[in-house]
Amino acid sequence: MSTHQRGGVTIRDVARRAGVSVTAVSHAINGKGTLSAETREHIKVVAASMNYRADALARGLRRAPLGVVGFVIRPLDALGEYRPEGVDVFLRVASAAAAAALDAGLGLMLVPDLTRTPLPPLALSLDGYIVMNPVREDPVVALLRSHDIEYVTLGRDPSHPENPAWVSNDDRGNRAALADLERSGVREVLYLGGTAHDAWNLDSEELYRAWCTTTGRVPRVVHLPEGAGTQGAEELVPSLLEGGAPEAIFCLTGRHAAGVVAGLSAAGVRCPEQILVVTGSDAEQARTSRPAISAVDLQPEALGTAIVGMLKSVLDGAPPQDPVLLASRYRRRGSSRRN
Amino acid sequence: MSTHQRGGVTIRDVARRAGVSVTAVSHAINGKGTLSAETREHIKVVAASMNYRADALARGLRRAPLGVVGFVIRPLDALGEYRPEGVDVFLRVASAAAAAALDAGLGLMLVPDLTRTPLPPLALSLDGYIVMNPVREDPVVALLRSHDIEYVTLGRDPSHPENPAWVSNDDRGNRAALADLERSGVREVLYLGGTAHDAWNLDSEELYRAWCTTTGRVPRVVHLPEGAGTQGAEELVPSLLEGGAPEAIFCLTGRHAAGVVAGLSAAGVRCPEQILVVTGSDAEQARTSRPAISAVDLQPEALGTAIVGMLKSVLDGAPPQDPVLLASRYRRRGSSRRN
DNA sequence: CTATGGAGGTAAAACGTTTTATGCAATCCT
């Protein structure tokens, strides 16, 4: 009756059974203190035989690590709602992260938005955080910093460039996409980006502008909120065609790209015959569009695995390492293939 | 220096500032005890002004709810690896659940497999669990029960039919799929199911068999492990064609369906001209296949939202309700359209 | 005038760990 609730067997039970003090058990389990090898071993055997597991909460009270990290996806927060359709890249990263966390003996807690209340009570007690695509002056990052909680980011944090704890993709994919357009001989390439101020948006646009400069093009940039989604991009198309249609459109997000392709079709403009379309993110909608849209594969599984590894090493107190850049790959599909 | 670590301000600080006892603060905050209305209000004001938040760990230590629920996806565990490709339905459910959990003030912890060690330390301290597609004699369910942890399931728990706490899809989608095949005039329909013993597999196969009986067909059932994936299904195709090809194939999982379509194509059998294919789960691969595969939309977002609502009411101690059945919808695509 | 009881409040014991501060032999040095 005494210990039937949670986990059940407590450290006191183990101590009693092993004929030692509670302290001894704690030390034996955690490899601390100055116990003799035999005592240590004996305690471990007893503990194992009783199937003892230290209660995470009690342990956490003493500021020991909880074994759980948080995962917050900023772009989804920006979208205002968690409609996963077409944002499968985020979910794939999250899922890979969860798997990698398990291998590291960590749990992964999905925390939708850290700035909205009520906050999940445990949110600020977690061992650390993975912040996906933080934006400039990100309030979530600010909150974590103010609470001295360790965090790593997917994509550079634009407001804390000195913090090296991030994983991202290299720009090979984007470069290849632009090179593909160039090879096709198109001249005017329109860039359709999002409005969030995360590094992905910022860097991609910068790359586009630099590419325009080196190849002697005039940049033409349009921004559309991520939240507008496929629908919004589709409705935007007529305005893009006004006053001289571009020969190609680079849509950063897969959702926008799918909308653009749909909008072009609705406007009677044929893709790829009249306009080429490529996208910087290989979302599901890029693959299901007709034609299928050439896209940059950001390798979400690799990202998820890598970021967990980085967080783990940060939590272990390893000295700061350099940021990690994973390869991105351009996948050519029908939307940019004219032959 | 004293309180700079976590959350910061403690209940003792509030008590001191408000000029009352620690007990008074606790009672005021939690609406317990016998404080006067004024005292209660006063304490609340002081606590709010100090930005006090009760530490979740300390609170949890006294068996108060933690504000976090677990989510375990059995089919992914069965797959042995969290490769999200083609299993997007699970992730969409999880993501919708996370969003719904936030609205309810709960965090959602993704727990890959509750039976593998090391278990995330907090795993057994969570308030409750959502188990997606439990199988017969599911060890995860057994573990939860043995620890007296509340849980709800997505899909009926085959081994605990008396437990009404589950959400699932109705069979309208499957019925419509079979009806579509019937309307197309095909005679021999092969059923390709998975090997997991979850309710979805069991019930779908039963429905198929019943349909065969009522329509005077001879059932032909093949099982392929879910883990075999697209590849496995593709390799299976030749054996399915041996000794008289069926006129249609009902693949329960989207991954298998995609593999079957690919395998048919490789074998020189044309779909839908020679064989119709439909699937019971509208995974991404069903949509990206050529031809696109007719599929049952299981409405993952609605499932995720509903299951969180149910768990919440269970945790609130509401009396047991009936199971919830959400509509499933059949989406007809090229793979079953002959015209 | 003394019980009774409710209203309003608090002290102290839990919850299950980890950590800090000690304690006690036995061994070592000079």
Added chain:
DNA sequence: AGGATTGCATAAAACGTTTTACCTCCATAG
């Protein structure tokens, strides 16, 4: 021989809450 050191183990204090048990006052009933 006497003090310092080492090796091993433990008691007790913390961690921040909630809960249990109890206290005091004052009004009301008998």
